[in-house]
Amino acid sequence: MTNIMGRIGSRTQPAAPRRWIGLGLGTLGTAVGGVAAGLLQPLGPTTAAGALALLAGGLALGLVAGALAHSRWMLLLAPLSFIVAFEAARSGAGLLTTGPLRLGSAYGPLAYLLGRFVPWTLAGISLTLGAGWGVRAALRRPAGRGPVIASALTALLAGALLLPASSPALRNAAGAPIQGSVSELVSVELGGQQQWIQVRGARANLPVLLYLSGGPGQSDLAFSRVLFEPLTEDFLVVGWDQRGTGKSYAAIDTGITLDRAVQDTIELARTLTQRYSQQKIYLLGESWGSILGVLAVQRAPELFHAYIGSG
Numbered sequence: 001m002t003n004i005m006g007r008i009g010s011r012t013q014p015a016a017p018r019r020w021i022g023l024g025l026g027t028l029g030t031a032v033g034g035v036a037a038g039l040l041q042p043l044g045p046t047t048a049a050g051a052l053a054l055l056a057g058g059l060a061l062g063l064v065a066g067a068l069a070h071s072r073w074m075l076l077l078a079p080l081s082f083i084v085a086f087e088a089a090r091s092g093a094g095l096l097t098t099g100p101l102r103l104g105s106a107y108g109p110l111a112y113l114l115g116r117f118v119p120w121t122l123a124g125i126s127l128t129l130g131a132g133w134g135v136r137a138a139l140r141r142p143a144g145r146g147p148v149i150a151s152a153l154t155a156l157l158a159g160a161l162l163l164p165a166s167s168p169a170l171r172n173a174a175g176a177p178i179q180g181s182v183s184e185l186v187s188v189e190l191g192g193q194q195q196w197i198q199v200r201g202a203r204a205n206l207p208v209l210l211y212l213s214g215g216p217g218q219s220d221l222a223f224s225r226v227l228f229e230p231l232t233e234d235f236l237v238v239g240w241d242q243r244g245t246g247k248s249y250a251a252i253d254t255g256i257t258l259d260r261a262v263q264d265t266i267e268l269a270r271t272l273t274q275r276y277s278q279q280k281i282y283l284l285g286e287s288w289g290s291i292l293g294v295l296a297v298q299r300a301p302e303l304f305h306a307y308i309g310s311g
Contacts, residue, residue, distance in 0.1 A: 019070055026065030026074050027081045030127060033061045034082035037123070038089025042098060044119035046250035048161045054119065055126045055158055058082070062130020067138045074131040079124040086119065095252075129154055165247065167198050167225070170232060178202055182236060185247070188271055190264040193251035195243060197268070198225065201236035207305070208272050208281040209235040212242075212265065212289025214311070216256055219246030220286075235282070238272060258291070265296040269303045284308045 037054065045051035065078045090098050097115025102108030132147050170181040182201045187194055198221050209231065213220030224239040231237050243264055244252030272281050282305050285293030290309045297307045 022069040023071055023073060023077065026069040026131075027077045029068070030061050030065050030078045031081040031085040033057065034085030034123075035089040037082070037119075038086040041119070042090035042093040043095070043249075043252065044097075044115065045122065046252075051118070051122055051161050052158060054122045055154070055161075058123045058126030059130040059154075062127040062132075063134040063137075064130075065127075066131035066134020066136075068134075069131075070135065070138045072132075072135055074135060075128050078127040078131040082123050082127055083120055086123065087116075125154055125157070167200060170200060170202060180204070181232075188268060190267045190271075191243070191251075191260060193243060194248070195251055195264070195268075196241045196247035198239040199236055200225065200228075200239075201232050204236070204276070206234065206236045208238060208276055208278055210238045210240065210265075210269060210272060210281055210283050212240065212283065212285040212292050214287030214289060215242065215245060216261065216288055217245055218288075221246060236276060240268060258295075261292055262295045262299065265292045266300045266303065269296065269300070273303065280305045282306055282308070284310065286310045 037057070041050055041054070045054050061082070062074075062078050066074045068074075069077075091100075093099070095115070096102065096108065096111035101112045129147070129150050132150070133143075135141075136143065136147065165185055167183045167185050169177040169183050172178050180203055182199055182204050184199050186197050186199060188197060189195070209228075211220070211224050211228065213224065219241050221239045221241055224237070228237045228239075241248040242261065244256050269281055269283070273279060280303055283293050283297065285291070285307070287310075290311060293307050293309065297304050
């Protein structure tokens, strides 16, 4: 009986030297994956597809690392080695969200944390889950309740990323959708980059009001949708995620300058006149958006009925 148990144990629990080699190979593999992710996605995942790729890649890396290691230490080492290598690989991206912590203002710590929360969370979840399953498979252990629950939650997260964003329908006082109303998220190309606008109005033939939000770097789509709801009876209210913000975050790759932002504003105004068959639109600028509005009207006055400055 002792000999039988010894043979079974040798199958499921490798000798110490082999385990150390497995831990080293697993750690090295996840570190290489971190370098690749840092070079391919220096800003972290900027789209749902990028986030799903990070989840899937982390899960695959974790499975292999856990199977090689035969040790639950890989549940800690896999995400840690990946994140360290990921940060080292993207350290030269030149943005506050990828560079060192700067304590000169409140924005420095905020940018540092936000630039790391999403990639670290997605990578940590997938690598830990994959390593857990890899170790269990290597040691021939049955699935426990914890890994199954974690897998289900990760699948729900992936499913949420697959759901397309949308703009809720306009409703009347009784809560019923308004027939013939416009409520849509639209992709537009501005300055060679895909950016997104939200258009809401009681009828498709209403005059267009383009809202330029504060910032730069601030998405106001959800805020403006609620704030300007009363205006949708008289205007097609257009909210815009400017370059590098919200759904247009991926467009940050080419950088943000005042001149580029003003040119984007003019291009968007021209696109709106063509899309909704209008000669001119109205422009509302808030805070940073008030600067864009003034300069856009100065450069292309023929596109605007009027400019409204706020803050």
